[in-house]
Amino acid sequence: MEQIVPSRWPALLVLCAGSLMVILDGTVVAVALPAVQRDLGFTAAGLAWVVNAYLVAFGGLLLLAGRLGDLLGRRGVFLSGVALFTLASLACAAATGPALLVAARFAQGVGGALAMAVSLGMIVRLYPEPAERARAIAVFSFTGAAGASIGTLAGGVLTEVAGWRAIFLVNLPIGAIILIAALRRLPAERGVGPRSGLDLPGALLATAGLMAAVLAIVGTGEHGWTSPRTLGAAAVAALLLGGFAARQRVAAAPLVPARVLRVPGLVAANAVQFLMVCAYFGFQFLLAVELQLVLGLDAAATGWAFLPTPVVIAVVSLGLAGRLIARWSARTVLLAGLVLATVGFLLLARLPADGGYVADVLPAMLVFGVAGGLTLPAVTTLAMAGATDADAGLASGLVNTTQQVGGAVGLAALATLAAARSDGLRAAGWAETDALAGGYRTAFAVAAGLVLAALLVALTTLPRRPAGPAPADASSGSEPVRPVPADEPAGPPPGDEPGASSVVGAGTDSYRSGASG
CATH class of the missing domain: 4.10.860 (DNA Excision Repair, Uvrb; Chain A)
Structure with a gap:
């Protein structure tokens, strides 16, 4: 492998910018859907495919895209993804009918999967030291967590001021800047080569x-x-x-070697993440709807109502999470964050139909900000802790696939549960607003149960000791180097402490970086 460029933080910012562009696109488009329907003549059922075409391509290709990064080189795959996403954005803006827009959105999903799937693997190489890696992951995680909230505001403003095509056209200069910066700042690296086999x-x-x-x-x-x-x-x-x-x-x-699944903590961390993201996606979507239908806020006010959460996530993830992970370990930080997330959902599970934002919603928003700022970087650190350089792209693809599938499952399940409960309460004679509020309370209580299940899985399956990268396979094409445990507290290496056991496993310059939600 070639040397990593010394200016690592600019490289991290490039990866964060690529992630932000991809993540923003999802929520920006959701706000513009009514305008798209009026302009292009979508049917009500067909309009959903403006979102679904992107999700199908994105969620389906993440695993393969991550492996391609390992084989062909992650920078090349990242550049290809950003370029395709940018060109597909132009095609979206130029679409003259439903079929063209849906096809262009599918192409956007392919580009987004290529760019996102390898980002974590690149951060693994950029930040081999645990303390720096934890901070880098926290920055990357904040980008993903805040992107959805920012997209709601940005989508509304762009659509109102310049029309729905502007939400796609804005990606053109952003994508061009990211491509230029990536060529200059991201490390040139070779993959293990196609000879290793796909x-x-x-x-x-x-x-x-x-x-x-x-x-x-x-x-x-x-x-x-x-x-x-x-x-x-x-x-x-x-x-x-x-x-x-x-x-x-x-x-x-x-495509998924058995050695990767045997990495200590990898499967457990992804299981925790699946349950956690199931609940988190429901929080953002269901609460946004409840604020409008039950508490009577308009769309703009709802967007601003969510602002405290990304602000607190920024403070916690950028200022505290990395230091806490380095000091106490990612496992401990994750457990603390899951406890807080459970409290946040229980607060929403008691939200009355006549509740007020400051008294009944804002406390939960603040709690979720702290919980998200702790759990998102911590669970990603744990999931990527044992990845070798040869398999970091695959591990990154697994992390992102878990997030996307978990979010889709959670949102669909909680939304269906809320609707079914509301229908039952209406049939029992409840007023419309009270029935809606009752449905959302039930969904949030179940979301609290999902987070509690994630907490139990984390307690019982995540290793207490740091895990190094798994030994490289003779067929992997990688040369084993020293292990780089992502979950070890700051301080002397384990082998330097009296009575401490050494970390078993060989890896390569390891990584770190977080992901969204």
């Missing part, structure tokens, strides 16, 4: 299976969980993903 049948099975799974999930809002369409897509997804799992057992160069 399991093409496995890649096709995984990508098609994930796309079918996302398709099944995003269609539940329109078709329901038990509709033939949803069940059929879920069955196809299960069949394809089952075939992928069987393929990995016999493939000479599997």
